[in-house]
Amino acid sequence: MAWRPMRAMTTKEFRQLRRDRRTLALLIFQPxxxxxxxxxxxxxxxxxxxAAVYGPAAxxxxxxxxxxxxxxxxxxxxxRADAEAAxxxxxxxxxxxxxxxxxxxxxxxxxxxxxxxxxxxxxAAAGVPAQPQVLYNPxxxxxxxxxxxxxxxxxxxxxxxxxxxxxxRERQTGTMEQLAVMPFRPSDVLIGKLLPYLVVALVDxxxxxxxxVVVFDVPFNGSLPLFVxxxxxxxxxxxxxxxxxxxLSENQGxxxxxxxxxxxxxxxxxxxxxxxxxxxxxLQWIAYALPLTWFVELARGVMLRAAxxxxxxxxxxxxxxxxxxxxxxxxxxxRRDLLxxxxxxxxxxATVAVAGAxx
Amino acid sequence: MRWGVEDVTVLFGERTALxxxxxxxxxxxxxxxxxxxxxxxxxxxxxCSGALRPTQGTVRLPPSERIGAMxxxxxxxxxxxxxxHLRFVADAYGLSAATVQSRSRxxxxxxxxxxxxxxxxxxxxxxxxxxxxVVLALLHRPDLLVLDELTTGVDPVSRAELWRLIGHxxxxxxxxxxxxxxxxxxxxxxxVLVLHAGRPLLHGAPDELIADATGLEDxxxxxxxxxxxxxxx
Numbered sequence: 001m002a003w004r005p006m007r008a009m010t011t012k013e014f015r016q017l018r019r020d021r022r023t024l025a026l027l028i029f030q031p032x033x034x035x036x037x038x039x040x041x042x043x044x045x046x047x048x049x050x051a052a053v054y055g056p057a058a059x060x061x062x063x064x065x066x067x068x069x070x071x072x073x074x075x076x077x078x079x080r081a082d083a084e085a086a087x088x089x090x091x092x093x094x095x096x097x098x099x100x101x102x103x104x105x106x107x108x109x110x111x112x113x114x115x116x117x118x119x120x121x122x123x124a125a126a127g128v129p130a131q132p133q134v135l136y137n138p139x140x141x142x143x144x145x146x147x148x149x150x151x152x153x154x155x156x157x158x159x160x161x162x163x164x165x166x167x168x169r170e171r172q173t174g175t176m177e178q179l180a181v182m183p184f185r186p187s188d189v190l191i192g193k194l195l196p197y198l199v200v201a202l203v204d205x206x207x208x209x210x211x212x213v214v215v216f217d218v219p220f221n222g223s224l225p226l227f228v229x230x231x232x233x234x235x236x237x238x239x240x241x242x243x244x245x246x247x248l249s250e251n252q253g254x255x256x257x258x259x260x261x262x263x264x265x266x267x268x269x270x271x272x273x274x275x276x277x278x279x280x281x282x283l284q285w286i287a288y289a290l291p292l293t294w295f296v297e298l299a300r301g302v303m304l305r306a307a308x309x310x311x312x313x314x315x316x317x318x319x320x321x322x323x324x325x326x327x328x329x330x331x332x333x334x335r336r337d338l339l340x341x342x343x344x345x346x347x348x349x350a351t352v353a354v355a356g357a358x359x
Numbered sequence: 360m361r362w363g364v365e366d367v368t369v370l371f372g373e374r375t376a377l378x379x380x381x382x383x384x385x386x387x388x389x390x391x392x393x394x395x396x397x398x399x400x401x402x403x404x405x406x407c408s409g410a411l412r413p414t415q416g417t418v419r420l421p422p423s424e425r426i427g428a429m430x431x432x433x434x435x436x437x438x439x440x441x442x443x444h445l446r447f448v449a450d451a452y453g454l455s456a457a458t459v460q461s462r463s464r465x466x467x468x469x470x471x472x473x474x475x476x477x478x479x480x481x482x483x484x485x486x487x488x489x490x491x492x493v494v495l496a497l498l499h500r501p502d503l504l505v506l507d508e509l510t511t512g513v514d515p516v517s518r519a520e521l522w523r524l525i526g527h528x529x530x531x532x533x534x535x536x537x538x539x540x541x542x543x544x545x546x547x548x549x550x551v552l553v554l555h556a557g558r559p560l561l562h563g564a565p566d567e568l569i570a571d572a573t574g575l576e577d578x579x580x581x582x583x584x585x586x587x588x589x590x591x592x
Contacts, residue, residue, distance in 0.1 A: 178434025178492075181408045181505075182451050183424040352409070352418045 026257040041268040043278040046115045052086050054078030055098030066126040089311040094119045103130045110137030111304040113145040114275040136304040143216040148299035149272035151208040156238045156292050157263050159201050163242030164259040166193045168249045186335040201235045222302035230298040233319035237291040240326035247333030266292040294318045362503050367416030376402040377557045384534040391548035392538045399557040400538040401431050408505040427501030431508050433492035437481030452499040466494045471520050486513040504535045
């Protein structure tokens, strides 16, 4: 019968799929998890915006501001310079300047696009007399805010998926066993695999950033060395995540599935598209564990707000911490592949004597 | 014994892969491990190359940088050329450019791979890849050479070339350990260990084994090796 070969093939595939439980679990549960997470994250609405009030009438004006503004700082001695510093450091979205007669100026951080738009609407609706002045993105345009974040997003995708096959491919083709009997340390293998991709990714990033500035008119107002430092850290985390996935996967299919599982949530949770402020607190915590969240903050900070090293110390420290964690875990996993495997229930008197060196 | 194992046992879960195996690998000689599928040859060779720590027993090995090994599946990269493989291994072992050049020329010539330096390993035949893997294992002049399934799937001419290569390594002072399913190849070794179901069945010089192997043992060896009985006798 003609259907018999097809039935044989289908049965064989089912049997293989049943044995590859990790892939099966990913196939079944990944869509559900992603849908729930995305469903809660996908919102452009920012209900509450952080604010600071400076000047002699700060106390009175702070009480009169609309409910949509959550006042975090009230300083009677503060002036415009303090207000700009707070905005540049992304401490608040809006800074209200007061004189003796009440509010006489409102500064808004245009790099936080959706929050800034809702501030402008809220202030207009509340009848605050001072006209808001939008800094860093005066036209409240989308490309200057979105393009740097998308650059990071694309590189996170490409970088993680590219490196996710590195170790698992060595294991599947038998070359990892060869490396295990050669004088390689786990860090030699890991860093050696990461560096070429890091160089390519940096070239890629440079091209993408030039295109952002030339094609999309995104300004680059800040420090190039700061941006490069942050980018190297971010790409190290993205590529290192791919390598970690590779060490955790049993085959290349699993590695691809896990890469998607790691990178897809960053699309919506990193603040690249949807504002972090509109997400549930639990999702915000997840967002802060993702490297793209910190890169988006760093890229917008450098390119739009011209924020400096001290103002971006937190994103830099977070990316550095993630890089150390991801590479450390990857090296620990590769150590398992490279060091002598232990047969079951090793007895205390089992010894490996090595001439001239500890093994 | 300089290198080798004493009373080695390897368990994988409840399965015994090796039990009570002794083997000495003397510098300057070739030792062959013979056995059928599942006899424990590859497990023993993984222990002897330092890739597997046994459950019980003693293993004596040179430092890892003085071991040359080829696993059951030859570890070559299909998207690197022969010359690139040689440079990769040379860098890993810290060999000088001059050493690499002369040693590569010598080994590739002996292996019949003299004109392949610019060819991708993926474009070589299975036998040529096998010979490349042996050349790579020999490049740094190891003190201990451990080669699993040395000639499986290799044509008779290439088999002869591979045996010449390892014979030359042994004459240079290396201790060579080879696993094979072919008893006729084991006869080229100074010492042969026959494994059956993870346990040593026979051990000694090839001519002693052939002289001693009688009756039931003959049958067992012939069945395990998949070799006609006449070959043994």
